[in-house]
Structures are given as C-alpha cells and as structure tokens.
Amino acid sequence: MPATRFMPTPEADDLIALTRGILAKELVPRVVGAERTETFPREVFRVLGHAGLLGLPYPEEYGGGGQPYEVSLQVVEEIGAVWASVGVGVSVHALSCFGLAEYGTEEQRTRWLPDMLGGELLGAYCLSEAHAGSDPAAMKTKAVRDGDSYVINGAKAWTTHGGQADFYKVMARTSDDGGRGISCFLVPADTEGLVSDPPEGKMGLTGSHTTTMRFDNVRISADRLLGTEGQGLSIALAGLDSGRLGIAAVATGLAQGALDHAVAYAKERRAFGKAIIDHQGLGFLLADMAAAVESARATYLAAARLKDAGRPFSRQASIAKLIATDNAMKVTTDAVQVLGGYGYTRDFPVERMMREAKVMQIFEGTNQIQRLVISRDLAR
Incomplete structure (x- = not known):
C-alpha cells in the first residue's frame, strides 16, 4: 500500500496524485527492463520535466514549481519507491541546478534555468575525484583563466548521468589556496574536449549511468562561472x-x-x-x-x-x-x-x-x- 501522507495544502495532495499517476503509466512498465539491460531512461526525465516534477523546489518565475522542500521531497520519495535510479537522478538534477539558482546572476538564471527545470536539459554534478571523494578540498582538476574563457583540465569520478547529461556543474581549482581556491562552472555537454569513460559496472542502480568525466583543454566562456572565483566549495557544500x-x-x-x-x-x-x-x-x-x-x-x-x-x-x-x-x-x-x-x-x-x-x-x-x-x- 502507498505511504500515508499528510500534505500541507490541497495543491500538494494533487501533486502526489499526479506523481502516482505518472509513475504507474510511465515508470512501472519500464523499470525491470531498463535495469536489466542497463539502459539509461532519458525519456523518463523528459516526461517528469514536462509534468513539472524536476524543478519543484525552484521559483515559478524560472519554470520551477515554487514548492517547499517538505512537498518536493515527498514527490522524490514516491519516485524512489517505484524506480530508485530515477529517484536518484531527480535528486542529482536538482543538485545540478542549485548553483545556478542560488548563486547565478539574473541573466544566467533567465538564460539557462527554464530549460533545466523543464526537463529539456538534464544535469550532472562533478565534484568527486578518484583521490578526493570525502575530501573535495583535495581536488586537482584545474580551471585557468585565458582572456574571456576558462580552460579546464582534469577528471571527475562517480558522475551520475555521466555521458548522458546535457550540462555539468563542475568544481575546479582556480588557485592553490586549498578549499578557498575552488570555483564552480556550468559546462555544456557538447564542449570540445569533454568526454565520458564507459559507465561503471555497478552492483545496483544499473539504469543510472555513473562515469568518470575527463576534461582535456575544455574551453568555456567566462560567463559560465557561477558566483565568484573561490566560492565553489561553499556552493558545493x-x-x-x-x-x-x-x-x-x-x-x-x-x-x-x-x-x-x-x-x-x-x-x-x-x-x-x-x-x-x-x-x-x-x-x-x-x-x-x-x-x-x-x-x-x-x-x-x-x-x-x-x-x-x-x-x-x-x-x-x-x-x-x-x-x-x-x-x-x-x-x-x-x-x-x-x-x-x-x-x-x-x-x-x-x-x-x-x-x-x-x-x-x-x-x-x-x-x-x-x-x-x-x-x-x-x-x-
């Protein structure tokens, strides 16, 4: 039997009902086959985005749902009960949008956030490295300013949606000043020099692709810096x-x-x-x-x-x-x-x-x- 919920508003009750209907129609028939064949369910995220379920905690003015976390997390829970790979993906996508929503300029938010929250652009989050998982301040991936651009070199491990995402929220070192030398960037997936290793062979969540992303002289415009230089670790945390x-x-x-x-x-x-x-x-x-x-x-x-x-x-x-x-x-x-x-x-x-x-x-x-x-x- 589904979870018994006491939602704060009638609108939130309707949102749970909408979610359960979409899950029954779109996710339940696909989950077993996709997990067994390790197939990434990109279309599912597009369906969830078009239904307004990918951007629930973000402002309505940018295409979000304007819902409190108390409500949006219960929607994520409903998804996780049916298909954990997709539930994790929704959480990771929301995390990938966080830096832009909270630290981006008005121009940056207006330019990118609506498509991100609407499911047209799926996000990934690049923080961990092979030698720097629980200690992100030890990361070695570098971003060097070159005129109106930054050039990124390094590798990011354990990237959920790696090779499948449309954009990557990337933490990279812009100075040698420890945790204060890390900055945050929004990198398009089709940028030259950005490549994905094959997906990791995992015990579970096989419908969710997890890869190492490699940055080989990846050049992005300086307007893709989120916040200020050196603010990246605080954004991440x-x-x-x-x-x-x-x-x-x-x-x-x-x-x-x-x-x-x-x-x-x-x-x-x-x-x-x-x-x-x-x-x-x-x-x-x-x-x-x-x-x-x-x-x-x-x-x-x-x-x-x-x-x-x-x-x-x-x-x-x-x-x-x-x-x-x-x-x-x-x-x-x-x-x-x-x-x-x-x-x-x-x-x-x-x-x-x-x-x-x-x-x-x-x-x-x-x-x-x-x-x-x-x-x-x-x-x-």
Whole structure:
C-alpha cells in the first residue's frame, strides 16, 4: 500500500496524485527492463520535466514549481519507491541546478534555468575525484583563466548521468589556496574536449549511468562561472545539505517499496494453514520494517521543514541521510528474508532493491562522514 501522507495544502495532495499517476503509466512498465539491460531512461526525465516534477523546489518565475522542500521531497520519495535510479537522478538534477539558482546572476538564471527545470536539459554534478571523494578540498582538476574563457583540465569520478547529461556543474581549482581556491562552472555537454569513460559496472542502480568525466583543454566562456572565483566549495557544500535530503527521500521510498512488496507477498503466501503474515515471527519483522520506514520519513521531513523555515538544517540533513539510508539497507534485506528463496531471485524486485540500497549509504557523503558532521556540530 502507498505511504500515508499528510500534505500541507490541497495543491500538494494533487501533486502526489499526479506523481502516482505518472509513475504507474510511465515508470512501472519500464523499470525491470531498463535495469536489466542497463539502459539509461532519458525519456523518463523528459516526461517528469514536462509534468513539472524536476524543478519543484525552484521559483515559478524560472519554470520551477515554487514548492517547499517538505512537498518536493515527498514527490522524490514516491519516485524512489517505484524506480530508485530515477529517484536518484531527480535528486542529482536538482543538485545540478542549485548553483545556478542560488548563486547565478539574473541573466544566467533567465538564460539557462527554464530549460533545466523543464526537463529539456538534464544535469550532472562533478565534484568527486578518484583521490578526493570525502575530501573535495583535495581536488586537482584545474580551471585557468585565458582572456574571456576558462580552460579546464582534469577528471571527475562517480558522475551520475555521466555521458548522458546535457550540462555539468563542475568544481575546479582556480588557485592553490586549498578549499578557498575552488570555483564552480556550468559546462555544456557538447564542449570540445569533454568526454565520458564507459559507465561503471555497478552492483545496483544499473539504469543510472555513473562515469568518470575527463576534461582535456575544455574551453568555456567566462560567463559560465557561477558566483565568484573561490566560492565553489561553499556552493558545493551548501548544495550537499539539500542533496542529502534528496537521497534520504529516495532511500525512504526504496524502503517503502520493499515493504509494500513484502507485505503483499506475506498476505498471499500460506504456511501451516494460514498466511505467513499471521505468524508472529514474520508479522513482527514486518512491523519493524514499517517502523523503520515511518521513522526515516519523519526524520527527513523534520529537516526539510527547518530548511523551509530558513533555519540551519545541516546537522539534521546528515541525521536524515544516515537514518534513512541505514534503514533502507535493513528494510530491503529483511524484505528478501520475508520472500525466502523467491526473494533471492530476479522474479521479484526485492533483490534489486537490496542491491540498490547499499549505495545509499555511500554517496552524498558516506554514513561515516555523516557521523563526523553530526559529532562536530554537537561539539560546537
């Protein structure tokens, strides 16, 4: 059964209903085939964009939905419950738009943001490097000013939508001044010298392509600098708090989807004369799964409401990401257990969901990094 939601407005209720209708029509029929063939579902993102679901937290004047994070994250959760690769993609796209929306000039926003929020331009986010994942200040990719241009050289690892995106939000070093020497750029995908390695062979989220992007004398006009030189790391870190909430929402949706499949199976499967859900051992396991899902949802919504109120939410975002992704790993693993041998086969989606849950504990900052963020905030 779908999640029970208490939305803040009738408009938000309608938005959830719209989302569920699109998911049933456009995503459910495609998810199994695309994940098995590792096919990137570009058209799905275009459909979501045309429906207004890619730019929900951004201003209406630029083609966004003007919705609070409390609402937009619940839409992302609904998507994650059906297709985690797409849910992650929606979160990453929103993160890719963040630098332009928050730090771009009015001319830059007017020029690029409507097509980005409308789904015509799909984004990717280039921060991590092979040697600089949890420590982005150690990045080596450089952007050198040359007249009215910047020339970028280096490589960015673990790029979601790599090779498929239409633009890349890129963090690159413009000086040797540590974290204060990093700047943020918006790089078109068709720029000469920008190439993608083949997609990584991943355990899960195989419908989402993750690649290394290589910058070989990539020349872009200087008007594609977002903010000022040296502001890039602060732009990246500010966006990551919202990105962590996006992943928390996807993970919660993934857990909800696994719970729904497990409950449906447990109601139908019979053993010793009754449905297995009526056996206390299985019933209590499902109860714990439901409690984990509800707890994760409440945690990310509490952080979202702080953000919507303009209050600090960095620690709460890390807590939400930590709780939701750890719970998703537990819930999906238990869903496989509920289905027994069938849960271990590809005839049922819970084995895929368990594989997808693992990476949720790793990207947007590993859960060890989240604990570091939380503990440092407590120590202040």
